[in-house]
Amino acid sequence: MKARRIVRARGVLALILLGCAALFFVAPDVLAQSSPFGAGTPAPTSSGGIMGWILTEQARFFRSLSAAIREAKADGTAVWGLFWLSFLYGIFHAAGPGHGKAVISAYLLADGSTIPRGIALSALSAIAQAITAIVLVGIAALILGATARAMGEAVRVLELGAYAIIVLFGVMLAWRKGKALIQALSRETAPAGHTHDHSHHHHGHDHVHDEHCGHSHGPEPQELAGKDWLKRGLGAVAAVGLRPCSGAILVLVFTLSQGIFWAGVAATFAMAAGTAITVAAIAILAVGAKGIASRLASGGNGAGAIAVRGLEFTAALGIIAIGVLLFSGLLASERMFPA
Amino acid sequence: MTFRSYLLAAAVAAFTFAFSGGAQAHPHVWITVKSDVLFSPDGKVTALRYVWTFDDMYSAFATQGLDKDNDGKFSRAELAELAEVNVTSLEEFNYFTVAKIGPDTLGFGKPKDYWLEMNKDILSLHFTLPLAQPAAQKDFSVAIFDSSFFVDLSFPEGAKVELVGAPATCTAEAIRPQGADAAASKLTESFFDNLSASAQFGSQFASRIVLRCK
DSSP states (O other): OHHHHHHHHHHHHHHHHHHHHHHHHHHHHHHTTOOTTOTTOOOOOOOOHHHHHHHHHHHHHHHHHHHHHHHHHHOGGGHHHHHHHHHHHHHHHHHSOOHHHHHHHHHHHHSOOOHHHHHHHHHHHHHHHHHHHHHHHIIIIIISOOOHHHHHHHHHHHHHHHHHHHHHHHHHHHHHHHHHHHHHHHHHHSOTTOOOOGGGTTSGGGOOOOGGGTTOOSSOHHHHOSSTHHHHHHHHHHHHHTSOOHHHHHHHHHHHHTTOHHHHHHHHHHHHHHHHHHHHHHHHHHHHHHHHHHHHHOSSSHHHHHHHHHHHHHHHHHHHHHHHHHHTTOSOOOOOSOO | OHHHHHHHHHHHHHHHHTTOOOSOOOOSEEEEEEEEEEEOTTSOEEEEEEEEEEOHHHHHHHHTTOOTTOSSOOOHHHHHHHHHHHHHHHGGGGGGEEEEETTEEOOBOOOEEEEEEEETTEEEEEEEEEEEEEEOSTTEEEEEOOTTOSEEEEOOTTOOOOEESOOTTEEEEEEOOTTTTTSSSSOOHHHHHHOOSSSSGGGGTOEEEEEEEO
16 A cells, blocks of 8 residues: 555656646746837747857848849859758758747657657648748739738738647647546556456547556557547647748748749748758657657556656647747747838 | 656656747848937937838838839838838837936837838838937937847948937947857857846847947
């Protein structure tokens, strides 16, 4: 009996630690409120040298894009330089903070997956984002002759839609993972010597492993079974893909004004390729972190299962938090000049 | 098992660190700032007269769809509505300007004499930003920056601040942020190391005007 209590206490401790980790994840964004200009103008948060370097590179690549577009206009062969720059910009831009990879990686933490699937979701979301920007500028600027302001308003609507999807997606995930967590907790509190009954295991991905799964490495077989991984991850892809990046829109409109819109379209896909690489790298980290967590927690007792379910549930709550902060405007999204 | 829980939490924390940078972005818009200081006949500072010149990419973006008569040129009338929107929206961002006497921050009135001008595909916003109350010259300073750093505002190299109607004893200095000359961007590692959301972080990348009157 005493041993069981210790196990339970450890499970609780693991949950508290996970909660702290989740706070760490959301806190910098919330703390970013204080600003000399008051609400609506979030201040940059403190950041280490690596993030500073990433931002420097982003700014440098973005700055050189307009010159590359001018060169491409004058000399057709210079488009390759433009594509290469766009690709590098995509890599660095995605390495900076952004909701895209936060949502994708939190999703992968919450709903275990394999590395190839993490890469597939990253690539799909980057391509979707490129297509959104191209369709938006193509229809609004090229066909309708819309103003920057009208495009800005369209982006705002897309953004709010994307943020609403993040919240919904997070709520659905949290509901699923919350149930799994409760299940794991109730097993832990069930009388000793409990032998589990497999008849309720028809929800493959909600399946909770405990004793018999001590050897589990990485994602659990039932979670990965079936073809619905793509369907489940589609919410994440939609949430990321629906919000076009400001850099792509600027490049598209600028190439349009220079009469080489096609080069802007190709450059946008080059950016997406770069973005996909970075987001995929972070997705691999997420899948790896989840794998390590599952392995560490698979100590052959219920506390491990609780810790993993707790991690998944926390990641799902993290997605909700990201969505709510973005939707409410508390977390800054990219803004251009006020217009 | 407790150790494992710690490790697990550490793994999660290390991972989340990878994308928990917060509300940061790199500038998408670059503005070259020209700023003059206007004085009243009795020698007080009354307003800042700005010309903000945008980078070529943003210039093309902002003027998209505004050439109503399709003559390939943007008349002041075609740009009037955008100029109105710009100065109105800028109020929310306090015109990216902090004017002070010593430590005290001064308020602004509504912008006056504003218009946009397109010259060789480069857009400039002209506006005069009056102080809410005319201010004494002593210890008057201005800092120009976007705290969220979506917009990069800087003086060009060798920028001069014109003093209009100032007492002959006054001079003004345009100070570019440190490191601005060294890199294409003002973002340096030390800049980010020192950056804190609390006090005066803007001071590290603001363009400044310092007024001195004998």
